[in-house]
Amino acid sequence: MESEEYYRKKERAALLVSLIMASISLVSLLVAFSYYCYIRNKVSKRSNLQQRLDNDDISGLSNSTLEVACEKGLQVFTFKQLNSATSGFSKSNVIGQGAFGSVYRGVLNDGRKVAIKLMDHAGKHGEEEFKMEVELLSRLRSPYLLGLVGHCSDSNHKLLVYEFMANGGLQEHLYPARGSNAFPSKLDWETRLKIALDAAKGLEYLHEHVSPPVIHRDFKSSNILLDKNFHAKVSDFGLAKLGPEKAGGHVSTRVLGTQGYVAPEYALTGHLTTKSDVYSYGVVLLELLTGRVPVDLKRPQGEGVLVSWALPKLTDRERVVQIMDPALEGQYSMKEAIQVAAIAAMCVQPEADYRPLMADVVQSLVPLVKLQRSTSKVGGCSSFHAPKSPTATNNVIKCSDTLLTES
Ligand SMILES: Nc1ncnc2c1ncn2[C@@H]1O[C@H](COP(=O)(O)OP(=O)(O)O)[C@@H](O)[C@H]1O
Ligand SMILES: [Mg+2]
Numbered sequence: 001m002e003s004e005e006y007y008r009k010k011e012r013a014a015l016l017v018s019l020i021m022a023s024i025s026l027v028s029l030l031v032a033f034s035y036y037c038y039i040r041n042k043v044s045k046r047s048n049l050q051q052r053l054d055n056d057d058i059s060g061l062s063n064s065t066l067e068v069a070c071e072k073g074l075q076v077f078t079f080k081q082l083n084s085a086t087s088g089f090s091k092s093n094v095i096g097q098g099a100f101g102s103v104y105r106g107v108l109n110d111g112r113k114v115a116i117k118l119m120d121h122a123g124k125h126g127e128e129e130f131k132m133e134v135e136l137l138s139r140l141r142s143p144y145l146l147g148l149v150g151h152c153s154d155s156n157h158k159l160l161v162y163e164f165m166a167n168g169g170l171q172e173h174l175y176p177a178r179g180s181n182a183f184p185s186k187l188d189w190e191t192r193l194k195i196a197l198d199a200a201k202g203l204e205y206l207h208e209h210v211s212p213p214v215i216h217r218d219f220k221s222s223n224i225l226l227d228k229n230f231h232a233k234v235s236d237f238g239l240a241k242l243g244p245e246k247a248g249g250h251v252s253t254r255v256l257g258t259q260g261y262v263a264p265e266y267a268l269t270g271h272l273t274t275k276s277d278v279y280s281y282g283v284v285l286l287e288l289l290t291g292r293v294p295v296d297l298k299r300p301q302g303e304g305v306l307v308s309w310a311l312p313k314l315t316d317r318e319r320v321v322q323i324m325d326p327a328l329e330g331q332y333s334m335k336e337a338i339q340v341a342a343i344a345a346m347c348v349q350p351e352a353d354y355r356p357l358m359a360d361v362v363q364s365l366v367p368l369v370k371l372q373r374s375t376s377k378v379g380g381c382s383s384f385h386a387p388k389s390p391t392a393t394n395n396v397i398k399c400s401d402t403l404l405t406e407s
Contacts, residue, residue: 002063003319012184025077034081036164074134074137074138074148075149076150076152078154081109081152082159085116086105086116089102089256089282090343093106098117098222098236100119100129100160101118101119102118103115103117104117105164106161114161114162115151115164115165116162117159117160117232119157119159119160125276126158129238129239132240133238134147134148134151136214136237136240137237139210140205140214141309142201144198144202144205144232144233144234145205146162146163146165146225146233146235147163148162149161162235165227166228167225167226167230168225169220169221169223169224169225169226170225170226171222171287172221173186173226174221174287174288174325175291175293186327187230187288188331189328189331189332189333191230193368193369194230194287195224195232196284198233200281200361200365202234203216203281203358204357204358204359204361207243207358208357212245213274214240214241214242214243214279215251216240216271216280217239217240217241217259217276218238218239218240218256219234220258220261220280222292223235234385238299239257243274248369250271251271251272251273252270253270253272254270259296260305260306261275261280261284261294262279263278263279263280264279265352274358275353278352278356278357279348281361282346282348283307285344286307286344287306287307288325289310289340290324290325291307291325291328294306310344311348313341314341314342314345315341315342315345317338320334320337323341339364339368343356343364384401
């Protein structure tokens with residue numbers, strides 16, 4: 001009896017020991033499994049990070065703390081990146097001041113030179129302009145439009161990063177006395193013609209090569225930028241509007257733009273068409289011809305508004321000489337000057353329908369730029385007869401006795 005009791009006790013003890021052993025093994029297994037999961041997780045995080053760093057290296061921006069993402073082919077920068085690209089937005093890197101804010105010279109990690117615009121006033125309009133600039137420039141591609149490299153947009157900062165244009169804005173060359181004097185030399189006639197043609201091609205692309213057409217709405221000399229070889233590109237699409245699909249149509253919108261460049265019918269009615277840009281282009285042609293700003297109220301009476309002063313003289317050979325920029329010192333072909341004056345006259349017609357298409361303007365300027373090498377640069381005299389009434393025919397702007405066609 002006693003021995004039976006003894007064996008039962010021994011059995012219970014053995015069961016208890018086995019249970020304890022089993023529990024210990026289970027706990028050990030659980031601990032081992034958790035540790036395995038923890039290590040696995042760590043390894044996978046590390047390899048993800050490495051992959052991201054590798055990708056950054058490929059995009060040329062290897063700083064591991066920087067997030068560089070690609071949206072629609074544009075780079076998205078952090079403020080920190082752009083801060084370091086401009087040495088902390090130092091004053092010595094300021095290259096311009098515009099309506100949007102200051103423009104800085106910058107160098108990206110991959111050595112690329114860029115121009116960085118820092119928006120210094122937010123507000124609804126600033127935000128809208130920022131959005132429009134990014135939206136449009138991410139879709140449009142032309143050698144005659146300024147390239148947008150990327151942007152930075154967080155709750156506190158809005159910045160745009162552009163390709164760097166070594167020779168700055170056209171207006172700085174036409175009016176060096178007014179600007180920073182960074183570019184003291186004046187533009188010669190040949191360069192002015194090339195700039196006129198490049199800018200015309202930029203607008204032609206916007207009006208005729210994209211659908212729906214894009215109306216720039218703020219075309220002016222400070223929005224024509226020049227690279228190191230004086231190739232010109234059109235910039236600043238913040239005020240741009242998509243035009244009507246239907247030929248001859250218009251969009252109604254609040255009147256925006258820059259004084260002296262806004263087409264009269266748009267200023268009066270708010271009806272915007274691609275012909276509003278053609279008017280602004282005509283004003284820029286007048287700046288290139290005369291070296292005068294569009295509005296200068298310090299000038300004698302009758303000369304303050306460039307278009308009103310120049311228009312009656314543009315189609316009169318004798319008087320074209322009178323309006324030419326004295327800085328050219330007569331170093332231009334009179335024949336070419338008369339041709340350009342005729343084109344300008346067409347573009348600034350008060351009646352929008354009489355203005356040419358940008359494609360017509362391009363076609364008319366192409367031969368002038370092509371003829372450059374063979375034209376003698378004698379100023380002031382020519383056997384050419386002045387145009388009486390320029391007309392747009394067969395897509396080529398015609399003067400009375402010279403038809404400009406592509407050779
Ligand atoms: N991409 C660029 N490369 C070089 N200089 C630039 C660039 N963008 C702007 N700038 C300079 O900054 C100035 C101001 O530009 P912006 O802000 O566009 O002025 P605005 O409002 O008058 O058009 C320009 O006139 C030009 O000198
Ligand atoms: Mg500008």
